[in-house]
Amino acid sequence: MNYFIQFLIVFDLICFGVYFGGDIVCTALAKVRKKQNLGLSVHAKFIGQFIFATIYAVLALIIPTKSGFPSAQAGMSFIEKPFFDFRFAGGVVAAIIFVIWVNFLMTAWTNAVNLTDGLDGLASGSSMIAFAGYAIIAFWESYHIKGGTHEGFSYAVSDPLDLTIIACCAAVACFGFLWYNSNPATIFMGDTGSLALGGLFAALSIATHTEFLAIIIGGLYVIEVMSDIIQVTSFKLTHKRVFKMAPIHHHFELLGWSESKVVVRFWMIEFLFMIVGLMMFYVDWVSRSGLLFV
Secondary structure, X not given: OOHHHHHHHHHHHHHHHHHHHHHHHHHHHHHHHOOOOOOOOHHHHHHHHHHHHHHHHHHHHHOOOOOOOOOOOOEEEOOOOEEEEHHXXXXXHHHHHXXXXXXXXXXXXXXXXXXXXXXXXXXXXXXXXXXHHHHHHHHHHHHOEOOOOOOOOOEOOXXXXXXXXXXXXXXXXXXXXXXXXXXXXXXXXXXXXXXXXXXXXXXXXXXXXXXXXXXXXXXXXXXXXXXXXXXXXHHHHHOOOOOOOOOXXXXXXXXXXXXXXXXXXXXXXXXXXXXXXXXXXXHHHHHHOOOOOO
16 A cells, blocks of 8 residues: 555544544533533634645645556546646646645535535435445556556556545445444434545545546535525525525425435435446546447
């Protein structure tokens, strides 16, 4: 296992440890001193996200890899090749833009998973599906790695087989956690788990060069976030609500669906998003390999 993969694992564990330890310490101090049950403030969480995302972005550009490929590419990619390359403005500016881009991705995905974690088993089950999708993508990239012996389009991704192992471990961990988190839940992930899962999802999208394909693979997260944005925007502009309650899983609860029905159907929706994402990934490979009309 190379330096980048070690860092990726440590990065997620640090996120887990800081939010877990920090939140518990802050809650304990608030209980003792102010008689309040409060954890880390919103500003403190954003500062933590900024610090870890910046560290990740910088090390991803400079850390050595055994494959010779960079751990991340300074650009925006749908699949593999950047459609917008940050290096047009020079190395230093490209690095700065990349740090900003990574911070945006980390913030977006951590908060998206956090919003999804509103019902028993919803975030853990959907994350299991999303990470399973990334395990398949990373394995395919490892099979068709640039410089390999297999035919077809190849990927300049750093050590994708190690990424496959990480994605599989994340999916299996979510599966095991789901045993206790399913309705009625006996344990809960809270910000500790949801922020760490979102950070890992963002990191995998960056490492596999699929930042925009992640929007499809994590489609359920996008729906949850968009429902919240639409609700807040509509209420501020028109003083009317589009949904009975946001995020959207609460809307269906208020329509009379049981919690279990909402969760299972949302898992099904996420599974469909994952399948569509994998199909788009495969069609892209077939097209670039020149096999589409053969």
